[in-house]
Amino acid sequence: MTDGFSLPGGVTPSGSLPGVVARVRDLADRLGVPHAEVFDVPRLTVTSGVPEAVVRDLLTGRTGGEPDLQARFLQRFDLLRRTRLKPNGRRWTQQEIADGAGMSRQQAGALINGDRRPTMEHCAAIQRFFGVHAGFLTAEDADALGSALQLAEQELLQWAAAQERAAPPAPPAPPAAAPFADPGNPSRDAMDDALEQLLQNHGVRGIAWRAAQLPTDKHRDKVTEWLDMLLESVKPPHGPTEP
Numbered sequence: 001m002t003d004g005f006s007l008p009g010g011v012t013p014s015g016s017l018p019g020v021v022a023r024v025r026d027l028a029d030r031l032g033v034p035h036a037e038v039f040d041v042p043r044l045t046v047t048s049g050v051p052e053a054v055v056r057d058l059l060t061g062r063t064g065g066e067p068d069l070q071a072r073f074l075q076r077f078d079l080l081r082r083t084r085l086k087p088n089g090r091r092w093t094q095q096e097i098a099d100g101a102g103m104s105r106q107q108a109g110a111l112i113n114g115d116r117r118p119t120m121e122h123c124a125a126i127q128r129f130f131g132v133h134a135g136f137l138t139a140e141d142a143d144a145l146g147s148a149l150q151l152a153e154q155e156l157l158q159w160a161a162a163q164e165r166a167a168p169p170a171p172p173a174p175p176a177a178a179p180f181a182d183p184g185n186p187s188r189d190a191m192d193d194a195l196e197q198l199l200q201n202h203g204v205r206g207i208a209w210r211a212a213q214l215p216t217d218k219h220r221d222k223v224t225e226w227l228d229m230l231l232e233s234v235k236p237p238h239g240p241t242e243p
Contacts, residue, residue: 048148049076
């Protein structure tokens with residue numbers, strides 16, 4: 001395999017895996033989805049390419065030896081051939097893979113047998129042929145599992161947003177329900193309106209779903225910081241009065 005391999009864009013940094021696991025677990029708890037369903041080890045193996053034993057270890061915080069790039073490529077290429085089958089349920093032949101990936105049958109056979117070290121171009125062509133994401137054949141185990149769990153997280157958030165859209169709308173609040181509007185402070189009124197409009201347009205889960213699409217925790221922290229500032233700006237100057 002050529003030197004200079006780098007993780008393709010969209011692959012989760014390995015250090016964020018515990019955070020992704022925690023978010024998915026919390027979201028599943030709030031939606032009432034069993035952990036066994038979202039952390040289904042065989043399914044995560046098919047999605048990520050990581051062996052089942054390694055998936056179990058990573059989900060519990062344990063780490064083992066990381067295979068070298070050549071061994072990882074061979075392991076995941078073999079998994080693709082076993083799990084991404086033709087419509088008739090049979091495996092793709094070497095010739096079909098070669099034709100679809102734009103290489104000779106001899107090149108495909110050498111890659112499958114481990115007799116040739118693949119280039120990034122080989123990996124990209126094979127990934128396109130099997131319809132998997134960039135980095136499937138090369139990402140480290142923790143990165144690959146993190147990306148698979150992010151897909152599960154997005155599915156849960158989409159489901160939550162669909163449930164929210166299907167729920168009957170809440171009745172409009174009476175005028176007295178906005179006691180903190182300040183005619184003498186138009187900037188705070190504007191922030192109050194902005195928060196109300198944001199919630200009306202997206203709902204809490206919709207905001208969370210959009211935040212989850214951001215590529216890094218740094219971006220998500222910015223959203224949290226902005227929401228905190230917005231909420232702080234619409235708090236009453238004093239605590240709520242007793243009736």
